[in-house]
Amino acid sequence: MHADTATSFELVDLPGGFYDDPYPTYRALRETDPVHRFADGSVFLSRYADVLAVYKDVRRFSSDKTREFWPKFGDTPLYQHHTTSLVFNDPPRHTRVRRLLLGALSPKAIEMMQPALLSWVDTLLERLPGQGEIDLIEHFAAAIPIEVIGNLLAVPEDERAPLRQWSLAILSALEPTLDAKSQALGNAAVVEFCAYLQTLIARRRAHPRDAKSDVLTRLIFDVDEATGEPLSEAELLHNCIFLLNAGHETTTNLIGNALVALDAWQDQREKLEGGQHIASAIEEVLRFESSNQLGNRMTREEVDIGGIAIAAGTPIHLGIGAANRDPAQFADPERFDVLREPNRHLAFGSGIHQCAGMNLARLEGRVALERFLQRFPNYRVLGTPARNRRARFRGFAHVAARLD
Numbered sequence: 001m002h003a004d005t006a007t008s009f010e011l012v013d014l015p016g017g018f019y020d021d022p023y024p025t026y027r028a029l030r031e032t033d034p035v036h037r038f039a040d041g042s043v044f045l046s047r048y049a050d051v052l053a054v055y056k057d058v059r060r061f062s063s064d065k066t067r068e069f070w071p072k073f074g075d076t077p078l079y080q081h082h083t084t085s086l087v088f089n090d091p092p093r094h095t096r097v098r099r100l101l102l103g104a105l106s107p108k109a110i111e112m113m114q115p116a117l118l119s120w121v122d123t124l125l126e127r128l129p130g131q132g133e134i135d136l137i138e139h140f141a142a143a144i145p146i147e148v149i150g151n152l153l154a155v156p157e158d159e160r161a162p163l164r165q166w167s168l169a170i171l172s173a174l175e176p177t178l179d180a181k182s183q184a185l186g187n188a189a190v191v192e193f194c195a196y197l198q199t200l201i202a203r204r205r206a207h208p209r210d211a212k213s214d215v216l217t218r219l220i221f222d223v224d225e226a227t228g229e230p231l232s233e234a235e236l237l238h239n240c241i242f243l244l245n246a247g248h249e250t251t252t253n254l255i256g257n258a259l260v261a262l263d264a265w266q267d268q269r270e271k272l273e274g275g276q277h278i279a280s281a282i283e284e285v286l287r288f289e290s291s292n293q294l295g296n297r298m299t300r301e302e303v304d305i306g307g308i309a310i311a312a313g314t315p316i317h318l319g320i321g322a323a324n325r326d327p328a329q330f331a332d333p334e335r336f337d338v339l340r341e342p343n344r345h346l347a348f349g350s351g352i353h354q355c356a357g358m359n360l361a362r363l364e365g366r367v368a369l370e371r372f373l374q375r376f377p378n379y380r381v382l383g384t385p386a387r388n389r390r391a392r393f394r395g396f397a398h399v400a401a402r403l404d
């Protein structure tokens with residue numbers, strides 16, 4: 001049975017119950033078929049050591065998706081978007097955009113964002129009714145990243161409303177299966193998002209801000225040292241979209257997953273009393289319920305993984321969620337342990353594409369959790385929270401809770 005679960009595993013045809021609990025399947029894969037071949041020839045890796053080795057080996061594993069995404073998207077706005085953003089490019093195209101983003105997401109820049117973040121989280125908590133039922137996602141978790149990322153690109157408050165829906169529609173197109181409706185929604189979202197950003201960019205060109213803290217000003221005006229050229233219009237638009245998307249859903253899910261896990265594991269919640277161990281609890285949520293469960297690369301040449309030869313040009317799926325439960329790396333991995341040490345999880349990937357926003361995501365997670373527990377130490381999740389039913393972006397659509 002265990003071996004069957006592994007050999008029959010297909011990301012495009014997931015077993016019943018996978019969205020609720022993918023971990024038994026990941027365990028079966030790690031134990032019996034760690035270099036698993038899908039029917040389409042692509043390969044799924046589930047062991048920590050294999051996933052990490054691929055992340056580190058930029059020479060043999062490419063992030064460029066121009067070939068892989070063509071059959072899926074064709075000549076569409078989604079194709080243009082996903083093949084232009086830095087995460088799906090190799091050096092040297094990747095290097096330059098990353099340098100620009102990292103400057104605006106440096107520890108110093110993030111420290112400067114902290115006061116506004118604290119005050120926003122406190123405002124949200126004040127607005128929550130002390131009695132009755134609320135949705136932890138809509139009323140709390142999702143409201144935090146949208147504000148932070150909106151501030152990062154200085155999107156005016158009254159123009160932020162459509163950002164989350166655009167972002168969800170574009171990221172949904174990265175799921176292993178894509179129906180015609182989701183594809184149409186994703187394409188429309190890219191077109192509308194680009195049109196909106198063009199107006200925002202035009203305003204920023206006319207009135208630039210401090211390039212140290214304003215990402216958009218940096219992206220517009222920075223010129224390449226070698227060529228003296230700024231980013232092309234397409235590079236500018238699609239990397240802004242990527243940044244807005246990358247920071248939304250993943251961080252919403254981090255906060256939502258933290259509140260649900262701490263409801264299910266009351267003994268662990270007790271360890272956080274008095275505001276202790278919040279940073280380590282956030283790391284454990286990132287490991288235990290990684291909000292981004294899958295990464296992707298393509299082999300540039302023939303490689304050997306675990307004694308299995310894999311041809312050049314093979315798509316590789318990196319099982320982040322599976323690697324983060326590997327007993328070869330984590331003691332008692334199915335246990336949620338807010339004091340886990342060491343905890344070298346792969347929730348943010350590794351190597352040259354390692355999440356550029358990880359310190360911001362960590363800060364958001366820590367502030368949200370600390371303030372929430374301080375204000376509502378006795379919150380309870382009601383019933384079974386509704387999953388978003390995505391294989392890549394793991395989180396909840398709705399979490400009903402009582403706060404009193």
Ligand code: HEM
Nearest residue numbers: 086087246247250251254292347348349353355356357361
């Ligand atoms: C819990 C929250 C988050 C998780 C789990 C997460 C996860 C990841 C992962 C796994 C990657 C690596 C992709 C790869 O190598 O193929 C990545 C890349 C990236 N993330 Fe995040 N992310 C989070 C939040 C954020 C935030 C808040 C931002 C920005 C404000 C951000 C911006 C980026 C960027 C720009 C990249 C691309 C880096 C590159 O290609 O060099 N992320 N993220």
